[in-house]
Amino acid sequence: MDGDLKFFLKDSIRKMVDFSQTAQNQGLPPPPLQKPYPADAALLALPRPGEWAGIGDVSVAEAIARRKSHRSFHRELLTLDELSFLLWATQGLRQAPGLAGGLRTVPSAGCRHAFETYLAIYRVRGLEPALYRYLPVEHALVETARIEHLDEEVALAAFNQGFVSRGAVTFFWTAVPERMEWRYAEASYKVMALDAGHVCQNLYLACEAIGAGTCAIAAYDQEACDTLLGLDGESEFTIYLAPVGKV
Numbered sequence: 237m238d239g240d241l242k243f244f245l246k247d248s249i250r251k252m253v254d255f256s257q258t259a260q261n262q263g264l265p266p267p268p269l270q271k272p273y274p275a276d277a278a279l280l281a282l283p284r285p286g287e288w289a290g291i292g293d294v295s296v297a298e299a300i301a302r303r304k305s306h307r308s309f310h311r312e313l314l315t316l317d318e319l320s321f322l323l324w325a326t327q328g329l330r331q332a333p334g335l336a337g338g339l340r341t342v343p344s345a346g347c348r349h350a351f352e353t354y355l356a357i358y359r360v361r362g363l364e365p366a367l368y369r370y371l372p373v374e375h376a377l378v379e380t381a382r383i384e385h386l387d388e389e390v391a392l393a394a395f396n397q398g399f400v401s402r403g404a405v406t407f408f409w410t411a412v413p414e415r416m417e418w419r420y421a422e423a424s425y426k427v428m429a430l431d432a433g434h435v436c437q438n439l440y441l442a443c444e445a446i447g448a449g450t451c452a453i454a455a456y457d458q459e460a461c462d463t464l465l466g467l468d469g470e471s472e473f474t475i476y477l478a479p480v481g482k483v
């Protein structure tokens with residue numbers, strides 16, 4: 237490989253970026269905080285905070301103490317309330333979007349929130365098995381594709397790690413670099429990777445409140461995942477996976 241890839245983990249690049257030339261400082265509007273969806277799409281509204289039933293009262297200390305990676309799951313279905321809670325905990329908006337990126341339940345460099353959340357749903361009560369995308373502004377889902385043998389296709393895209401599709405749902409987070417580049421240019425990429433970790437840790441902790449477990453997955457077939465989700469691999473690409481199921 238060419239170059240010192242450890243440079244990616246250092247913040248030295250910030251000294252090399254001419255921030256006066258970023259899209260933000262050139263007066264360009266910020267990219268939208270979520271991808272658009274077809275005007276005729278049927279949105280699946282999710283239960284909102286305060287409407288959830290069956291979400292356990294687990295303290296932060298308990299959740300941190302119990303947090304672990306799970307690779308075995310029961311066949312039990314998730315409820316729509318539970319799925320709604322997990323999505324809110326990982327990418328939900330805490331207030332109506334007024335800032336460029338909206339205030340969410342996870343931190344992000346410069347409030348840029350450069351991720352989209354896709355779900356491969358296998359066993360969620362009231363939802364057909366399919367691929368969906370989460371819409372944080374509406375707190376809703378939009379179906380993106382019906383794929384035969386979806387669980388097998390997901391496992392294949394994760395280098396045949398079968399447990400990745402044996403839960404009730406697999407989370408896919410994708411990066412939309414333009415959202416971060418608008419403010420940080422070449423200094424975007426390290427902080428995007430850090431932000432992905434914030435999101436997945438919230439998923440781990442939220443799972444503890446519903447008797448579920450997860451496992452962060454950074455080993456996957458990049459091209460296969462991007463193709464599965466219908467991404468171009470450039471303006472948007474897969475960055476992280478995590479299966480969720482009852483434990």
